[in-house]
Amino acid sequence: MTNVRGGHGLSPSTFDKGLGVLEALAMAPGSRGLTLTELSQRLGMHRSTVFRFLATLQGRGYIDRDPATNSYRLGVQVLLLAATWLNDLDIRRVAKPVLQTLCDQSQELVHLTILDHGDVVTIDRIEGRQPVSLQTGIGNRRPAHCTASGKAILAYLPAGEVEPILAAGLAAMTAETVTSPETLRRQLAEIRERGYAIDRGEHFEGVCCVAAPVFGYERTVVASISIAGPAPRMADERLAHLGEEVWRAATTVSRQL
Numbered sequence: 001m002t003n004v005r006g007g008h009g010l011s012p013s014t015f016d017k018g019l020g021v022l023e024a025l026a027m028a029p030g031s032r033g034l035t036l037t038e039l040s041q042r043l044g045m046h047r048s049t050v051f052r053f054l055a056t057l058q059g060r061g062y063i064d065r066d067p068a069t070n071s072y073r074l075g076v077q078v079l080l081l082a083a084t085w086l087n088d089l090d091i092r093r094v095a096k097p098v099l100q101t102l103c104d105q106s107q108e109l110v111h112l113t114i115l116d117h118g119d120v121v122t123i124d125r126i127e128g129r130q131p132v133s134l135q136t137g138i139g140n141r142r143p144a145h146c147t148a149s150g151k152a153i154l155a156y157l158p159a160g161e162v163e164p165i166l167a168a169g170l171a172a173m174t175a176e177t178v179t180s181p182e183t184l185r186r187q188l189a190e191i192r193e194r195g196y197a198i199d200r201g202e203h204f205e206g207v208c209c210v211a212a213p214v215f216g217y218e219r220t221v222v223a224s225i226s227i228a229g230p231a232p233r234m235a236d237e238r239l240a241h242l243g244e245e246v247w248r249a250a251t252t253v254s255r256q257l
Contacts, residue, residue: 017045021053025063025074027141033066033073082139091214091223092124095253099225102249103128106242108229111136113149113211114222115157118165120150123223132229134204145170145184146177146202148211149226154184155191156213156221162188176201196243196250197224201231208234210243212250216257225250 024042028034036054040047054072057063061077095112103110103126112124119141136142144150144165154162166181176199178184191197196212211226227242234242 017043017049018053018057021050021057022062022074022078025072026078026139028073032069033071035069035071039072091216091253091257094256095124095214095223095225098249098252099124099126102225102227102245105245106227106229108132108227108233108242109134109136111149111211111226111228112214113153113224113226115144115150115153116141118144118168120144120147120153120224128229130229130233132207134207134228136228142203143171143173146173146199147226148197148199148209149224151184151187151191151197151199152211152213152224152226153221155188155197156215173203174201174205176205178202194243195247198239198243200234206231208239210239210246212243212247213254214250214257215254222257223253225253 020043021039024039025034034042036047036051039045039054040050043050054063054065058065058072058075061075063072063078064075065072091114092112099110099112106128107130108128109130109132110126110128111122113120113122115121120143122136122138122140125136125138142150144154154165166184170177170179170181170184172179178187187197196210199209201207207228208231209226209228211224213221214223214225216222225246227246
């Protein structure tokens with residue numbers, strides 16, 4: 001009979017809980033990290049259990065502890081693993097020069113994102129010369145329904161993939177977030193007609209964004225490219241102009257995939 005615990009006596013459930021600690025830290029807002037108490041509450045696990053996982057992960061370099069705040073953050077070893085995966089993504093290699101050109105033209109923050117379980121995940125990011133403060137580093141996750149980058153992807157997915165996301169509930173991130181499935185369906189139809197998506201402060205208050213889909217083999221949507229900036233710099237006329245620019249950039253990348 002096969003021993004599922006392996007050589008170190010690590011059961012699947014224990015391994016799953018350890019991954020849960022890493023995932024909780026990965027999704028923590030900002031750069032402060034989470035304390036032992038916060039992790040215990042989020043995971044629904046006893047403090048002593050969480051501490052054992054933290055000690056093991058810290059010893060292997062997967063997390064770091066800030067002695068000033070007693071908070072934990074992801075460590076450099078996670079970056080090394082992520083870098084291996086990211087380097088294998090052809091889309092990043094193909095899109096990089098296009099993103100740089102788009103950033104140079106717009107002077108604004110540019111993102112390349114993919115969809116994962118109803119969220120958009122940043123896989124590349126280039127900062128423009130114009131200042132904007134957003135916690136959207138590589139690996140950052142945001143709900144797809146309230147971001148231009150997410151809507152640009154959702155608009156071109158089969159209904160069978162979109163409807164479960166809508167059925168799961170559309171959480172309000174700001175006062176501008178669309179929380180009605182019917183309203184979002186209408187927006188997705190408009191995106192298909194226009195070619196790009198817009199969000200006006202739906203996820204970050206005071207920040208506007210435009211995004212367009214990137215298509216891969218057999219015109220399957222695989223990612224989106226977006227431009228973000230503060231609302232005072234994003235009047236309707238400029239949003240429309242940037243929408244056309246980001247559509248051209250996304251089309252250029254799509255043709256090379």
